Amino acid sequence: MSAKNYWLAFGIGVSTGAALALLYAPQSGVRTRRRLRKSVNNAGDYLLDAGDYLKSQAEHFAEEAQKAIKHTKKQVDSVVDKTGDLVADTVKSARMII
Known part of the structure; x- marks a missing residue:
């Protein structure tokens, strides 16, 4: 098929x-x-x-994350305080024995 026939057939197809x-x-x-x-x-x-909606959800999740961080920090502080007290008592007891 020649180029002329190809373009003629293409034009007829597009028109149809x-x-x-x-x-x-x-x-x-x-x-x-x-x-x-x-x-x-x-x-x-x-x-x-x-x-x-996505913005409000992101703000909500950010607030919840901040609450979780504060809660976890309080728990860690409590454990550190209790551990410090326990170590101090242990050191006191060790000094009494020696």
Whole structure:
């Protein structure tokens, strides 16, 4: 097949496809563009809402992490104090024995 015949067949195929698409299109171009515009706007609103939700969740998790850190710090401080007291008592007892 020569290049000329190839491009002629390609052009006929494209024209036929475009004509069939117009004939079988379920709605007009104006209506299609309107629906696309509405879908894009809805997608933008959805993304904004999703962003707000993710931001609020991140803030919530950050607060919970801070609470957990404070709680853990209190527990560690308590254990360190008890261990210090125990060591001091042990040293006192060891000095009495010696």
